[in-house]
Amino acid sequence: VIAATTALAQFIVSARPQDVPAAMRHEARRALLNWLGCAIGGAHTPAVDLALDAMREFSGPPSATVINRGVRLDVPNTALVNGIGSSTLDFDDTHLRTVIHPTVPVASAALALAEQRSASGAELMHAFILGVEAECKVGNAISPEHYDAGWHVTSTCGVIGAAAACSRLLGLDARQTAFAIGMAASQASGLSDILGSMTRMVNMGHAARNGFLAAWYAARGFTSSDRALEAPRGFANAFTTHADWSRLVDHLGAPWELAANAYKPYPCGIVVHPVLDGCLQLRAAHGLRAETIDRVELLVNPLVIRIMGNPAPADGLRSKVSAEHCTAVALMTGAAGVEAFTDAMVHDPAVAALRARVVLQACTGVSADAATVVVVLQDGTRHETHVAHARGSTELPLSDRDLEDKFRALLRWGRSGADADALIATIWRLDELADVGVLARAG
């Protein structure tokens, strides 16, 4: 049996900032810029309101900040609420190989702890990089069987990533870090069945909070197992039918998993993104107006129908996993940002009418980041386009400028009073930041 737990712990303890290539350090800044925008933009949503309402009376003395809410809580509760807030818009990043949303659990935990400790930008960044590496390498080792069994992989692997990042920030030694991983593995949880409800965000928050607590427990002297990942009655055996720990131990930092991170241009299910690219292209190219459209035909990968075939979503939350809604609102408004997925937009009669005229056709020959969109007008005119790679895919990553624009839009959506340009500049120079508290208190 491969000693994955101790190998991972040793890596977390010994990896030096100078071992991380400049490109990866830049990718970490991009991930944190994207995440902070999501957290600021999602701060005034029902999920965050409910979380604050539920947890405020269960927080110890405040030492960290709920982003863009002007509320301070203790570290574990801040990690929890920021995990909920930064995932609620479903606009955070994606590690495409595992479908893990890597930054939410790791950054929510790490920033709360880093703020409490007045850590520097360089310390936060390094802990974050290591946390994402732990999270995604564990995910690689157990994918795809783990996800296929019904696990909410961001939650189950995220708790380990959060524990790794917090272990590093707390300066734990290799034995303590192994115990932290063990205590995180023994808290790993989250079912896919609840993804259509608020429990999705709560799972993300729990991963952040529980990962911090795992490291905290280990720091205070709790014992665990130092082979929790690979033991016969450990993580892999319980959570998947097939694990290959060589994918972890042979590849720590080689390559770094942040290199495979993707950012969403649209805050909805990723499989429909090529469709949205096509809709927006056709609308712009031909000046399409919704009232002249007879129907929309989509030739898509079968995943789109399985995951997002839903012509009549009940509310804004569920409209994010409705390919029909995404299509209709993009053609109607010429955009598919956060404002496309409100309850009001879902119940708009014109949007509902267009939604009903979207026809999905599955084709196994269409890859997951491609689609063909055909808009048929009432006068019989057909406009067609084929999208070979969606924006935000590995082949067509969002540029730094794209991410800056997204950040600014999210600050507007979150009614933030922060200076977007100043924050962007701070994150691009994160290594030089003396105290990361300024990020936590942004918004």
Added chain:
Amino acid sequence: VIAATTALAQFIVSARPQDVPAAMRHEARRALLNWLGCAIGGAHTPAVDLALDAMREFSGPPSATVINRGVRLDVPNTALVNGIGSSTLDFDDTHLRTVIHPTVPVASAALALAEQRSASGAELMHAFILGVEAECKVGNAISPEHYDAGWHVTSTCGVIGAAAACSRLLGLDARQTAFAIGMAASQASGLSDILGSMTRMVNMGHAARNGFLAAWYAARGFTSSDRALEAPRGFANAFTTHADWSRLVDHLGAPWELAANAYKPYPCGIVVHPVLDGCLQLRAAHGLRAETIDRVELLVNPLVIRIMGNPAPADGLRSKVSAEHCTAVALMTGAAGVEAFTDAMVHDPAVAALRARVVLQACTGVSADAATVVVVLQDGTRHETHVAHARGSTELPLSDRDLEDKFRALLRWGRSGADADALIATIWRLDELADVGVLARAG
């Protein structure tokens, strides 16, 4: 697919106290007496010291009591620490069919919430009975495959039981209760690999805290799934290779699972209990003295060797899963109570010497609650006894008097200043208690 989640929720909401037979209500009192003794007795252990040290700064305003510690915390942290404290001696009860330790997660959560709400003894007892019923019926539906896959079943099912009890105490409706079950199922966690470390107790505490939080979240308006147990990407599919929800929906309260609850006479692994009965019988019958013993031969069920074959335990914690240590200390001291499993006892040279002369022999023909013990003296004399059913087994349950004696011994071990007789009397009349706070503040 059987609608297990809504059936369970409906049962929790609608079951009336008068639907519970008097014998079951008495069994609930026995379970709570046993649990409170364990909590008081375990309050001054390293695990509780560490938990208080780790969590005190993360507690909101105090509204509940850490048993026998004179410390007050908020409800979730009290549930957590009392879950750790009442499980740390490994002296709590066992639902033999599933190997769930039913009372720790449910009572730790329910009493913390009941104290905060100044609930009556009758309210606490009914919520507790329903919580144990939910926990063990879910366990029945997924056993034994679930445990065999490496899950710490008390933790994974305990969180659901704790959520059920707290849902009832909070007066949730059926929809909210289904959501609470869903949020508990999506927090269910705990690996068997860590059972030899302090993470065992932490898992129990997390089950209590997270079960409370699941009910609390649902009460505050968080949404979840109302089919989280049985959905294709839900609890059963993720946590077991075989589930039979008819074992739940067809048998809620018929029979009550508390009827199958067992109490330990010895605070160590249950499979060695018949051996301890035999050792104590032989010692008393023949006035055995350790220094005259040449060797001890044990004919046992193969489980004993698989789970507890360990001739050289490293410390007190691990001596609880060492059949050799249990045997040696029982023959040496004539008892196998909490004092038998201290670090000092493990490192006593005389105990170590006798441990080394214990020979285990597996026999598939010996049932799990039976054993044959042979003590061979240095002069060649052989003393032999066969135990057909261990004390505390289904066939030979501990009497109320046994439980009272155990309770008194635990209060002494926990250096409690409480009046044991008065507390015992309070619990036997729990239905009449106006405010359960007196139980929480005992110790």
